[in-house]
Amino acid sequence: MHKNPEVREPLSVTVCNPYIPANEYRQGVAEALECIGPFLTKSDFEALIQKKLRLEDPKPSEKQYLQAAVELTVCTHYARFFPEGFVYEDEVVPPRDVDCSFKSEGYKFNVEVKCADYTLKQQIDESGAFIMRAVGRMDDYGDAATMLQEVFASGGNELVKGLHMDNKLKAYLMDAHGKFPDASREGEYNVLVVGCDDPVDIMQWEGYLTGSQGLFTNQSYASVDEYSNVDMVVLTNLYHRHKAVEKKDKLTAHWWFGESFSLLYANPRSTKPESMALAFAKTLRSYNKDLVQHRMEGDAPELDLQSLAIPHFVGTVLMANQRYLFQPGKPRELKPDEEAVHAET
Known part of the structure; x- marks a missing residue:
């Protein structure tokens, strides 16, 4: 366990980051930092606050903030529920490090977190x-x-044409491959977590893995040896849950990984025993089984119906039962008084 033995003075921070509105969302980041703080050295903790989350920066990069927020949400989950074996920024293949590692059921799990930049995609989506x-x-x-x-x-x-991001996923896989130990480390399992947007976006990222020429298929368009160290990919809507939070009034528990919508995809070429994949699956609430049980009816070919299963399940099962893991529809427009409050935070 990588706990910090130092006795620290309380750190006073004035939050100026406009992407962290002064409401329960800001309280959430405080709770996440309180949870993960004991596992970090003083310098690492200050770097997390000042350089990654940029709490005191009035004009931070939104892309950088969202990456840091998704990372913190994932790391906090494992620090909270698996503290005895948790290591923040673990150098499993020195000198490079993964975002965190933890232990469960006698296995060690190495976790790397990525979050795409959706700026261009959003420009296309908003073009009309x-x-x-x-x-x-x-x-x-x-x-x-x-x-x-x-x-x-x-x-x-x-x-x-919508923005196709499979090369981005390939880059994430290859980068994680270089950070993860290879199959000779039999007791370790390597997981790449990717922060995604709305249900249609997750459907597309699933296609990058399992669709035509997908990276986890026998007809992958890329060389599979370049990411063979990645044993599993987790697609999660944490980007969606941290982006424009002040406009998403149906969402809560933004900083809880277990409250996100997540899907697990084991690399079919992984040589690790299935027991390791099952052990990791127990550490996180995922919706794979729900999607398998979910049946869509229609005249379209079964493959087409299957590809639409994610947005269909979210709309007809989760949202229909007021289970809001996603903001329904487009983010609401802020009222003038809300915009003023947001601008001042």
């Missing part, structure tokens, strides 16, 4: 045009898009 998306890779995607764009244009409409 019709958006064409693909689940997985399509060899004729470009030709199909060109044909449909001509059809839409003939009717006075615009069709744009």
Whole structure:
């Protein structure tokens, strides 16, 4: 256990970061820091506050903040529930480190956390045009898009191609591969956590793994040896839960990983025993079994229905029962008085 033996003076922080509004969300970050603090040295704790979360920065990079917030949410979960074996920024393959590691059922789990930059995607989504998306890779995607764009244009409409981020996921896998130990470390299991956005976005990230030419399929478009050290990928909506929180009035418990929507995908080429994957699965609330049991009905081919299962399940099961792991619809518009309060925090 990597607890800090130092006796520290209380750290006084004035929160100026505009992405941390003065409400229960700010209380949540305080509780997360209180939980993980004992596992960090004084310098690491100050770096987390000042350089990663940038609590006292009035003009921080939103991209950097969201990455730090997703990391902290994941690390806090394992520090809270698996404290005896928890290590923050563990150098499992020196000199590089993973975001955290922990122990459960006699195994060691190494966890690396990534969060994409959705700026370009959001610009496309907000353009007002019709958006064409693909689940997985399509060899004729470009030709199909060109044909449909001509059809839409003939009717006075615009069709744009949605942002495809499978190369981003490939980069995450390759980077994590370099941080993780290889299969010779038999008692260790390596997990990449990816912070995603809304249900449709998670559907697309699933496609990058399991769809046509997906990275976890036998027809992967990339060299599988370049990310073979990654035993599992977790797709979670933590980006969605930390982005524009003041506009998402249905969401709560932003800083609790177990309250997010998460799906687990074991690397089919992992040589680790299944017992390790099952042991990790017990450490986090996931919705894989719920999706398997969820049945969609319709005239479309079964594969097409399966690819839409995530947004369909979220809408017809979770939200229909007022289980708001996602903000329903588009984020609400702030009222003028709310905008003023937000600007002052």
